[in-house]
Amino acid sequence: MSNAITISVVRPKTSLLDKPLSKGKGEVSLSSFALLFSELVQYCQNRVYTVPELQTKLAEMGQDVGSKVIDLFFVRDRSWKRETKLIHMLFFIKTTLWKSLFGREADKLERANDDEATYYIIEDEPLVNKYISVPKDKGSLNCAVFVAGIIEAVLNGCGFACKVTAHWHKGTTYMVKFEDHVISRDKQLGDQKSM
Amino acid sequence: MSRQGARLDAKKVNSELFTLTYGTLVSQLLKDYENVDEVNKQLERMGYNIGIRLIEDFLARTGSGRCYDFKDTAEKIQAGFRIFLGVSPTISNWGPGGDEFSLIFESNPLTEFVELPDHCLNLKYCNILAGVLRGACEMVQMEVTSWFVQDQLKGDNVTELRVKFIKRLEDAIPAGED
Numbered sequence: 001m002s003n004a005i006t007i008s009v010v011r012p013k014t015s016l017l018d019k020p021l022s023k024g025k026g027e028v029s030l031s032s033f034a035l036l037f038s039e040l041v042q043y044c045q046n047r048v049y050t051v052p053e054l055q056t057k058l059a060e061m062g063q064d065v066g067s068k069v070i071d072l073f074f075v076r077d078r079s080w081k082r083e084t085k086l087i088h089m090l091f092f093i094k095t096t097l098w099k100s101l102f103g104r105e106a107d108k109l110e111r112a113n114d115d116e117a118t119y120y121i122i123e124d125e126p127l128v129n130k131y132i133s134v135p136k137d138k139g140s141l142n143c144a145v146f147v148a149g150i151i152e153a154v155l156n157g158c159g160f161a162c163k164v165t166a167h168w169h170k171g172t173t174y175m176v177k178f179e180d181h182v183i184s185r186d187k188q189l190g191d192q193k194s195m
Numbered sequence: 196m197s198r199q200g201a202r203l204d205a206k207k208v209n210s211e212l213f214t215l216t217y218g219t220l221v222s223q224l225l226k227d228y229e230n231v232d233e234v235n236k237q238l239e240r241m242g243y244n245i246g247i248r249l250i251e252d253f254l255a256r257t258g259s260g261r262c263y264d265f266k267d268t269a270e271k272i273q274a275g276f277r278i279f280l281g282v283s284p285t286i287s288n289w290g291p292g293g294d295e296f297s298l299i300f301e302s303n304p305l306t307e308f309v310e311l312p313d314h315c316l317n318l319k320y321c322n323i324l325a326g327v328l329r330g331a332c333e334m335v336q337m338e339v340t341s342w343f344v345q346d347q348l349k350g351d352n353v354t355e356l357r358v359k360f361i362k363r364l365e366d367a368i369p370a371g372e373d
Contacts, residue, residue: 016310026210028304031252032279033208033216035245040220043241047227064219065212068308072211101212127208 024076024100034131041132041143051138055145055166062149069150070157073097082158086178086186089160090119093151101150102127107171117178121151124171144172151176210281214307221320231317238319242326249279250331261335265360268337269296272328272358280304284356294360297344299353311348320348321356328358336364 044057074082077096083089090109098106112118126144134141144166151174152164161179166172220241224234253259253275262268269286276298277283284298305321319325325341332339338361345351 016308022211022307024209024211026281026304026307027207028210028213028281029279030206030208031249032245033213035248036213036217036220039241039244040216042244043220043223061216061219061223064222065215068215068218069211101209103208 021072021076024072030127030130033127037128037143037146038131040146051141054141058143058146059149059152062146063153064149065146066150066153067157069097069101070154073100085189086160086182089155089158090121090176093154094121097154117180117183119176119178121174121176122170122172123174126172129172140168142166142168142172144174147172148174210304211307214304217305217323218309221318225315225318231315235317235319235322238322239326239329242323242328243330244326245323246327246330246332247334248330249275249327250334253278253331265294265296268332268360269358273298275331288355288357290359296358298356298358300347300356301353303347303354306348306354309348316349319343320346321354324356328356333364336366338362338364 040061041054041058044061045054048054048057073096074080077100078092083092094106094109098104106121106123108120108122110120110122112120123144126147128146129142129144132143134143148164148166152162155162155164155176160182162182163177165175165177167175221234221238224237225231228234228237253271256278257271257274259271262271266289273284273286280303282300282303284300286296287299288297290296303321305324309320311318311320321343325343328339328341339358340361341356341358343355344357345353345355347354
C-alpha cells in the first residue's frame with residue numbers, strides 16, 4: 001500500500017478478543033445511520049454506470065456486514081449453536097437477526113407455491129429505505145439489496161448456499177433461492193429425525 | 196406548525212449495524228484507493244456531506260440558538276455526539292486563546308470491532324467525524340478544523356479529537372443565486 005518502509009512499532013495493544021463481547025444494546029440515532037448509508041450509496045453510485053452495477057456493489061457491501069454478524073449473533077444469542085435445519089435458520093433470520101439489526105422482526109416469511117427452493121422474506125418498509133426516494137430514471141433500484149446482501153452472507157456462511165435478491169413487491173420482498181443440494185440435504189435431515 | 200420533540204427522539208438504530216456499515220465503507224475505500232492518505236481525505240469529505248445536513252436535525256431537536264462563545268460551541272458539539280452517536284466525549288485541554296479544545300472519547304461506536312492492520316498505521320479511521328464537525332459548523336457560519344491527536348486504535352488510552360476555531364464566516368449568497 002504505502003511505499004515507505006513500515007517499521008513495526010511495538011504497541012501495547014489489547015487485542016479485540018481480550019475484551020468482553022458487548023451485549024449489543026448500544027444505539028445510535030437513525031439520522032446518523034441514514035446519512036451514513038446515504039454516503040455509502042452515493043459513493044457506490046459514483047463508481048458505477050448502471051443500476052444493476054450499483055445493486056451489485058451495494059449487495060457486496062451488505063455481504064461484508066453479513067459475514068461479520070454470523071458469529072456475533074450465534075455466540076451471543078444462541079450460545080455457540082448454529083442451526084442445521086433450513087426452516088429454523090430462516091426463522092432465526094426473520095426474528096433474532098432482524099430484531100437485533102433493525103429493531104423489529106421482518107413482517108413475513110413465505111415459501112413459493114411452485115418452488116420448494118424459493119422463500120420470501122417480506123418487509124413493508126426496510127430501515128435502509130426509510131429516507132430514500134428513488135429517482136424516476138432509476139425505478140428498479142432498491143437500496144435494500146444491501147440488506148439482501150446481509151441475508152445472503154449469513155445463509156451462505158451457515159452452510160445454506162443461496163442467492164438473495166431484493167424486489168419492490170408488497171413493500172420490499174427479499175427472494176431467497178436455495179441451491180438444490182441444500183433442499184435435498186434438508187429433506188434427508190427430516191427423514192432421519194422421523195425414523 | 197410545531198413539531199413534537201419527543202417524536203423525533205424516538206428513532207434509534209442498533210449501533211452494531213452502524214459500526215459494521217461504517218467498517219464496510221472504510222474497507223471498501225481502502226480497496227478502491229490503495230492509498231491511505233486518499234482514504235483519509237475521502238472520509239473527511241463524506242463527513243462534511245453528513246455534517247451539513249445533520250446540523251439541521253440538531254437544531255430541530257435541541258432548539259438551540261446562537262453560541263455566545265467557543266465554550267458554548269464546545270458544549271453543543273458534545274451534546275451533538277450524545278444525540279447522534281450516544282457517546283459523551285469530555286471537553287478538555289483548552290488552548291490559551293480559548294479557541295482550541297479537545298474532545299476525549301473513552302469509547303466510540305465507530306471503532307467497536309476494529310483492529311488496524313500494520314500497513315494502515317496512517318489511516319485515520321474516524322476521520323469522518325472531523326468532516327462532520329467542519330460541515331456542521333460551516334452551516335452556522337463558523338469555520339473550524341479538527342484532527343486526531345490520540346487514537347485508541349493506535350494503542351493510546353483514549354481517542355482525542357482536537358478542535359480549532361478558524362474564523363467566523365460572513366453571510367454569503369450561495370453561488371448562482373441573486
